[in-house]
Amino acid sequence: MSFWTVIPHIDDCAIGAGQHYLVRLSDAHVASLKVGHWMAARHEDCRTEIDQYVEFGEKAMELQMLLQDVKDIAPLPKAYLRIQELLEDPTASLDDLTGIVTNDAGLSSRILRIANSAYVGLPDKVDSISRAVQILGLNQVHDLALANAAVGTLFKIQSRALDLYDFWRRSIYCAVVARVLARRAVLGNAERWFVCGLLHEIGNLLIAFKDPPLYSEMRDAAIRRGVTLASIQRAQLGFDYAMASAELLKRWNLPAAIHTPIALHTGAVAEVAKSLTREVSLLHLAAAISRASAWGSDACEPVPPFDPLAVNLFALDEQAIGEIMGEADQAVAEAMSLLLPDLKKDPRRSAA
Numbered sequence: 001m002s003f004w005t006v007i008p009h010i011d012d013c014a015i016g017a018g019q020h021y022l023v024r025l026s027d028a029h030v031a032s033l034k035v036g037h038w039m040a041a042r043h044e045d046c047r048t049e050i051d052q053y054v055e056f057g058e059k060a061m062e063l064q065m066l067l068q069d070v071k072d073i074a075p076l077p078k079a080y081l082r083i084q085e086l087l088e089d090p091t092a093s094l095d096d097l098t099g100i101v102t103n104d105a106g107l108s109s110r111i112l113r114i115a116n117s118a119y120v121g122l123p124d125k126v127d128s129i130s131r132a133v134q135i136l137g138l139n140q141v142h143d144l145a146l147a148n149a150a151v152g153t154l155f156k157i158q159s160r161a162l163d164l165y166d167f168w169r170r171s172i173y174c175a176v177v178a179r180v181l182a183r184r185a186v187l188g189n190a191e192r193w194f195v196c197g198l199l200h201e202i203g204n205l206l207i208a209f210k211d212p213p214l215y216s217e218m219r220d221a222a223i224r225r226g227v228t229l230a231s232i233q234r235a236q237l238g239f240d241y242a243m244a245s246a247e248l249l250k251r252w253n254l255p256a257a258i259h260t261p262i263a264l265h266t267g268a269v270a271e272v273a274k275s276l277t278r279e280v281s282l283l284h285l286a287a288a289i290s291r292a293s294a295w296g297s298d299a300c301e302p303v304p305p306f307d308p309l310a311v312n313l314f315a316l317d318e319q320a321i322g323e324i325m326g327e328a329d330q331a332v333a334e335a336m337s338l339l340l341p342d343l344k345k346d347p348r349r350s351a352a
Helices: 027-032 033-054 063-071 078-087 094-102 105-115 128-156 164-184 190-199 204-209 212-225 230-239 240-252 257-264 274-294 306-315 318-338 347-351
Strands: 003-011 019-027
Touching: 003 128, 063 128, 063 204, 063 240, 078 094, 078 128, 078 257, 094 105, 094 128, 105 128, 105 318, 128 190, 128 204, 128 257, 128 318, 164 190, 164 204, 164 274, 190 257, 190 274, 204 230, 204 240, 212 230, 230 240, 257 274, 274 306
Parallel strands: none
Antiparallel strands: 003 019
């Protein structure tokens, strides 16, 4: 039995473009990742790590308290909330949507900029909101507005425990890969998958904001033991970043089509309901590939093992993953310029 994982050729842990290589894992390693045993084995490993090496307090963080603390500083903009209401209104029209977008100058300019970008790939220039709405439709405008609103809101949350440039670039990389996978698999609504990838890791942002030293200690424990950060978090906190991400999105009243795959993507695909297997597998693969693109050495956060069921479901091999990463490398820079045009790499972190 053979299995492939992606390793980029870069000099350090900073996320950046570069050549990517696919490294064949040993048969013994592959066997250790069989779905039937992987979650239990990994979970016990991370418990051992915490018991032996990390001195955390009991119940270091409660999920509900975590979300309560960020509730006041992370509300979605009113313009997006009105678009969200339109999506749920069977009598809503495109004229209603045009009116909402037009009345918000910031959202209008961002929608026009995105509509005219290579990211969307429209054949002709779009010079008005009404035209953009007609071409893109209610669902796609909603998803673009959600991506813009979520990033704008969450960018207010900062922590010294996280390199925000690396965090958001990894999130956007995951979003782009999720979009690529959705299109390859003809799943429909590729922009919805972009949003899933974009928001899949916001739980880490919340945890790092709430308790920077605790987040850093858990990340360091994951690196020392070579296990995933999610497994350390589950053992110590009773939840991981994926669950925290999903819970915030529920509080934002986002649809289950977004928050359910996010909540489940760090677990074993075999344990997911059959009706959700494809969706969870897609986000799991996008998240793993995004982390592989950022990995530079053993001093970096470990890359989650690629679940064999997910790999088989999407028929991924060395060539396919290489093509996906190549496509993502080209799209990430533009997506970042559209969503976070002012975000720059902190030179002090680069030099650290």
